[in-house]
Amino acid sequence: MPRKHDKIVFKEYNPNQLIMPIDPEAFIPQTHLVRAIDKIVDKIDISTIIEKYKGGGTSSYHPLMLLKVLIYAYIQGIYSSRKIAKALQENITFMWLSKLQTPDFRTINRFRKEIIGDCIEEIFAEVIELLVKLGYVNFEYYYLDGTKIEANANKYTFVWAKSTRTYKRKLREKVKNILDEIERINEEEDRTLGELDVNLEADYDSQELEQKVEELSQKLAEASFGSKRKERRVKKLVKTLQNDCILRLKKYESYEQILSGRNSFSKTDHDATFMRMKDDHMKNGMLKPGYNVQIGTQNRFVIGFSIHQSPTDTVCLKEHLELVEKITGHMPKNVIADSGYGSEENYLHLKKCGINSYIKYNTFDLEQTRKFKKEIVSRVCREIFY
Template sequence: MSKPGKKVHNQVVFKEYNQNQLSLPIDLECLIPPNHMVRVVNSALDQMNLEPLLAKYPGGGRSSYHPVMMTKLIVYAYADKTFSSRRIEKAARENIMYMWLCGGNSPDFKTINSFRGERMKDVLVEIFSEVVELLHKQGYIKLENYFLDGTKIEANANKYSWVWGKSTKRYKEKLREKCRELFEFVDLANQKENEEYGDRNLEELGEEKPIDSQAIEEAVKKIDERLTQNPKEKKFIKVKRVLLKDYLPRMKKYEKQEELLAECNSYSKTDTDATFMRMKEDAMKNGQLKPGYNVQIGTENQFVVGYSIHQSAGDTSCLKEHLEELKKNLGGKLPANIVADAGYGSEENYEYLAQENLGNYVKYNTFHKEATAKGKPDPTLVQNWLYDKQKDEYTCGFRRVLRFKYIKTQKSKRGYRSTIRVYQSDDCQDCPYLKRCIKQSNNPDFKKQIYINPKGNELKAEARANLTSEYGLKMRSLRPIEVESVFGDIKGNFGVRRFILKGLEKVKLEWGLHCIAHNMRKLAVVLG
């Protein structure tokens, strides 16, 4: 005989199964465990000032889903590894965590995508700043040590649809040469110069004005004027056809490409903001360039405190721009100490850190090469050579003297100027270590030259003193644990190795959501 409330089939006892039986609890919240991540997201966003988001709604028209609910939905979805708007829509209908968070609302994927791409785009940085402020108020971060690093993430773009800046410049110059030849063929160039400059020659006028699309259009007008006088002139008819159907469209295309390139050296046709870079994830191991973005983040206690997206592949040029953006988001202040690897060590960056009175724990590229594995100085490295200040000359590790020759100025891509002092040896040909020191040792006339940046060396010395101090050693040991673990969580655990959205602004939005989501996951772990 079966027990009450049980069903027996062939002596096997099953639990009661009745789909029409009402059961408690009716409230979904009772089914959600304490300190679950959905509660953390809900509580955190309830404490934030989301007025900038509310201000995006001008009023009037049909009623909209509440922006706070939509923000909670998208932030929790990203924290739950759900990035597709269609999957978020499905979860809002079927998953009790999402259903409770939405309060019974179930926006469709178009609404979700529109809210994410349009409403949140201009205010996400402010929402992220609110998250950072909340973490600071609750004591999870102190804004004391800022660990900075970058990574490359592939863009949502065709990797075979590239445009290279050098190629565009070369093709444009070839086209200009063809235009000059064609202008000379129909005697347009001389006529135009005479009309514009009179008797003055090119030496008086300076450099020749480069041919562009406007110059081609003016040439076509001149041809039209001649054709009104002689409509059957075959030479002008042919030249006009070539200019209008071939040269002018190509010139406009190259000018458009240069406009899109701006300061970049390349871009993808399917995402014109993406630059071709070498990725760490190189499946073919052939160094293939892929369209992507340079993502910079700064962390403290493994929470993301700041982020920025760059089109430049090198980290060196990103530090100043990143910290300026961070300062703006933190209300005009910066963390006390900046900790970064050798990719950021430059005179320009060190000078910026000094101007901002920031602790400099940033390595430079020769930091680990200034001594051999046995701890002995490497005689081929300039930083280990003797310098006579009175004579202003260096003595290399092999006892050869290099005397001062001249001063030159170096200019970085960002326009920063460095003063370089050049020193040269008298003769190195009889040195037994010649081949070890000079790659061009087969050239009998070659003399060893070194380029010394006094100001840069002084700033490097300060950085080295900081890095080798007791506190500096601690910061160096924490840096890979801090920022690399965050990249590992976002890229490894949550598979963010390729952006979904296209364009610099939308990529900033997407990465900002990933950073907020990471902070929510980290907060849930701390509270749990």
Template sequence: MNFKHYNQRQITLLPYSFDDLISKKHPVRVVDQVVESINIQPLLKAYSKEGNPAYHPKMLLKVMLYAYMTNTYSSRKIELAIRENINFMWLTGMTIVDHNTINRFRSNKLKDSFKEIFKQVVLMLASEGLISLKQIYIDGTKIEAQAGRYTFVWGNSIKTNKAKMLTQLEELWNYTQSISNDDDPNPEPPEFKEISKEVIQKTVEQIDAKLSGNEKATSKAKAKLRYIKQNFEKNLQKYEEQEANLGERNSYSKTDPDATFMRMKEDHMQNGQLKPGYNAQISTENQIIVNYTLHQNPTDTKTLQPHLENFKETYGEEVFKELEDITADAGYGSEENYDYLEKQQLTAYVKYNTFDKEQDKNYQKEHKPFSKENLHYNQEEDYYVCPMGQKMHKTHESKKTTEAGYTQHLSHYQAKNCEGCPLRVQCFKGKGNRSIERNHNLERHKQKIRELLTSEKGLQKRKQRTADVEPVFAQLKHNHNFRRFSLKGIQKTELEFGLMALAHNLRKKIAA
């Protein structure tokens, strides 16, 4: 039989070159070319001039980027690829780097300079005409943390436990007062309003003085006092430390205290349960990620301003001023955000929460003409007109603070006589005369947003948003299997997400 020559141990006159074995259009060459063309001076500041020579950061940066481009996220798997994969061998020049060095580079060396590296690559893509940095599409997704799914601390549980401690102290205090002798001096009772170390110490001291030597005291009461002495101060200190770690959050994971429990769409039990994670926000243009941030708050509304401020900090005032408009879904629509965008002179194609409903003809039929949104308003004389033509004059103004700490100014209006009105059953079901509450600033923003979104450009923006930013998350999560972080802590996870974002941008550069 005829076979082509095969000799595994054939000696060659000239050794093979890795450069000959890698095609000219291979993605690994793009990684090499990009890293060679950027300024890595900020990265060099993370290294010391003393001690043994370190592996070159340029080489390690190339390895990290190519690893994330090829869905290799584990430091041990990256080490294995350096030993076995010809593309990694070409990047390292056959230098063997262990997984500890790779992990230290990713976790420590890159953290202060990576955002600058990311910015340089984005500006490079802008210079190539792939993006303009004048319009962005914003969206967010929840990504699971590298933390135990059932090791949680809840803010409400802490409040409940502290309240129980206070109740137990008060009950034991009242019991000692009930069994005390009439000739015993009555100390000033503690104030059982808020639990504290001082309240515990003062109450225990007084209860101990009453129970010791008192024949009426039961063994159960004395055991309760012993338990309070042994545990209450220690437990209170633990709760205070947990509250300090919670900050404004309502939960965190014991195995990654920076992670907050959020409701995930994808979960291992397929029932939408809460899992520890981070809220990843991205801005895209032409499906290229131009900015990314990571947040501990699951609500998108509270992430818009810090995300845009991070954009300004990364690219500078000049680039931020050239930004013309942003497009986002209804999760970002709030009075506070609209005020901020208006102040920044940004055209906001950002839906409010009822915009999509308003486009439904059935919704319009059901809510006209009785809903307060559709009542006629006379701006000059500041009154509303009810469906029967009765004027509803302003009765007073009030303020309301949102969960985010933003103060809203509300105006209240009331009709003078609704008794006997034939439309009363359809108009409202409360007693007395109908009253309404209106936020004029928010209504002004809604009207402006409504006009923008229903314009020809607004329709195009709404369609483009679903085709621009949402497919990016689909690429990261489903095509590249990035559903869970490998590192812990918000600083390290943000860096890991940044590596993923930059790898995505390089893939888009190759495909362009």
């Protein structure tokens, strides 16, 4: 008769049993990612980070530990300083990485904002130099591509360069009409305001307009009009120039300064440009504030990056390669990219720098189609016979 196992058995569990503290080392596998981060960060030079410390006061948490914690947290998708501080108390991998030290969220936020905020590129360069020494990368082949990252900004508070130029032009027309009307009233009142020079330069700025309005205000205070109605009208026109036109002109000038040649920006993030992002799951394309991030890789390692305000990849290639050379000290020997980077200017720049380019021009794929070849043949035949 087969033996029947019907007895319920549980593993020993006694909440009141005293357990000695155990080193987190025993729970971290040898192949875990956190161990790789620990070894890599130990090998890089952090002298630029240490220079940020002023000294004095109480002891500080070691920058190596904080840097390791930040890198690992970002890889795990944890960006909030409060959540990182919580993980240092609850997550065994974070506890092992910090050796049971528990800096609070203020310390973490201060470290990444004030200490390493200006030396991220130097840290990245140190990691790349380590990869070169270990033989993982050599900048022989450089695979370049870009992606658009949506900014953390209001997508409905946008400013367009074309609209700004239009509003500014209409405002100048309004100012001209107001000054012409003041001049007309002055003529009707036998030059009560004296000799007025209401003409302004074609490209006058808000400062010049402000000076002109100030002169009008002084003459208006000293003038004596024969008609009270016309006096009130002139005062109203001058007040419009002061409280409306000058303020709006200053606003448009500040917009143009922020734009700096771009076609748009977000009012809640002046560095972000409105770009057409990839379609969502409903195939809806939408203009959103964002950045064009250019990334270069080799052997699945990111060895170059740059952030741009231009939505097109074509104009980013030259600036990207210059930044890569400046940060890492290396220039790629061969650049591989898609047709989005294909332009005569880019080809000439790569040739000038001695870089081999494997980049298709924009119409390469179109020229391979049967329809395009058929049109070329038809065009040649028409030119021959006619």
